[in-house]
Amino acid sequence: MIALGNVSSTKSTISVAKLENGQTAVLNVEGVDVLLCRVSDRYYAISNRCSHANQPLTEGKLRGFAISCPLHGARFDVRDGKCMGGPAIRSIQTFHVIQRGGEIIVSTSQS
Ligand code: FES
Numbered sequence: 001m002i003a004l005g006n007v008s009s010t011k012s013t014i015s016v017a018k019l020e021n022g023q024t025a026v027l028n029v030e031g032v033d034v035l036l037c038r039v040s041d042r043y044y045a046i047s048n049r050c051s052h053a054n055q056p057l058t059e060g061k062l063r064g065f066a067i068s069c070p071l072h073g074a075r076f077d078v079r080d081g082k083c084m085g086g087p088a089i090r091s092i093q094t095f096h097v098i099q100r101g102g103e104i105i106v107s108t109s110q111s
Contacts, residue, residue: 012106019043019104024067026058032108034095037062037078044078045095045106051076052088 012029019025019038026048027034035048035057048056050069059070066075066084074088081094096107 029108039065043097043104045097046078046081047093051090051092
């Protein structure tokens with residue numbers, strides 16, 4: 001996990017070079033806690049809050065497209081936020097990601 005700090009916009013732009021495959025990065029985009037995930041050279045942005053007990057997914061393990069919650073082990077698909085395993089039952093929010101050249105743009109204004 002890489003902490004990228006606060007971004008005072010509904011959009012956040014980071015360099016592709018900052019994230020390796022299988023890594024995650026925390027973004028705070030205008031108060032929204034976002035976890036950016038890189039899987040097979042594609043990027044996915046999800047809420048950094050587990051839908052079970054609102055805990056951060058920051059230290060969760062990313063295996064393939066599944067990220068697991070470090071507290072009780074719920075799993076979520078980073079592509080669509082769907083819950084893949086309990087104890088959570090609700091999906092988590094996803095955010096729009098655009099890769100433009102060497103930059104990744106995350107927007108919290110739409111999902
Ligand atoms: S807080 Fe994530 S599974 Fe319980």
